[in-house]
Amino acid sequence: MGTIDYRQQLLEEIESLSDRELEKIYKIVTLLRHEFLEEDDEARYYTDSWIQAEREATEAYQRGGLKAYDSVDEMMDALQGTNNQTISELEQVLTLINQLGATEKLLIRRHLERDWAEQFAALLDRIQARVPPDISEEEVYADVAKAIREVRADYGDTAGA
């Protein structure tokens, strides 16, 4: 029965990796070693990341956000139930969105993009600042009216063509 040279096998597998990929792997290995491998079985549960995870889980449990399970099967059943509930809630939201009219959708979008109005106002300020102040309102309105008449005349020509 032959023996497997794991070291040689590993060297062959990493031969095609770039320096950047090797550096990433090195960092991950170093991190893992620092966090877990260099500690004995008992000590690895006292690393900063483990203690933080344990503290967060305890706090979540105290808030009622986590439930204690008697078995892995019970936990998996609960997870599946939560998953089904989430899917059901998402479907209800999607149904509601599909029932909205165009106006409601627009209002929701504007509500979600509130800074859009601020950006538009800032753009308006920049454009207006570039217009020479000595041009009167009447001159502006006259120019605009003339441009619109030209465009509408073009449309009329196109429609008639």
Place this chain on the structure above:
Amino acid sequence: MPLRIVIDNNVLVSAVLKRGGPPDILMRRWLAEDFLLVTSPAILAELADVLNRPRI
């Protein structure tokens, strides 16, 4: 239901060009969500054409 208003492109383009006039004030009221601006693809196409005119 908010007030819905259709504004002629004369007013919209003038608002872009002149600060402080009635068209500008109307535009700022729209941005403040005092009313809902109602428009259409045809109005927007005309607006784009007008804004691209050398005169403007």
